[in-house]
Amino acid sequence: MRRAIALVGLFGIIGAGLSLSILPSTKTVAAASDQRTFLIPASDGYGVADCISTKSECGKIVANAWCEAKGFASATSFGLASREDFTGTLAKATVTAEPERPLVIVCG
Numbered sequence: 001m002r003r004a005i006a007l008v009g010l011f012g013i014i015g016a017g018l019s020l021s022i023l024p025s026t027k028t029v030a031a032a033s034d035q036r037t038f039l040i041p042a043s044d045g046y047g048v049a050d051c052i053s054t055k056s057e058c059g060k061i062v063a064n065a066w067c068e069a070k071g072f073a074s075a076t077s078f079g080l081a082s083r084e085d086f087t088g089t090l091a092k093a094t095v096t097a098e099p100e101r102p103l104v105i106v107c108g
Contacts, residue, residue: 035106035108036108037105037107038066038106039081039103039104040102040104041102041103042080042100049103052103052105060075062078066105066107067107070107072107072108073107073108074108075105075107075108076107077104077106078104078106079103080102080103081101081103082104085104086102
């Protein structure tokens with residue numbers, strides 16, 4: 001009985017080793033045609049809202065870094081989000097002050 005358990009364990013270890021050896025060793029990259037839109041709160045606490053909302057050079061750097069961190073090559077566009085980019089609005093909203101619009105980064 002001990003031999004049978006030992007053989008099952010040995011085959012399990014060999015199978016795990018073989019499965020790890022056939023995994024691709026290169027880094028996976030998102031397909032070129034994939035695009036994803038990220039909505040970021042303007043008051044995220046990191047102070048990047050000024051860069052991204054004005055579309056300045058620092059905004060381009062921040063947007064590209066954001067996309068690279070998410071597995072994309074670079075940002076295709078960034079800036080303030082339009083009303084159509086986010087949901088949750090009401091038909092008859094009684095807003096006393098204009099809510100802060102989120103930021104948008106499109107990666108591709």
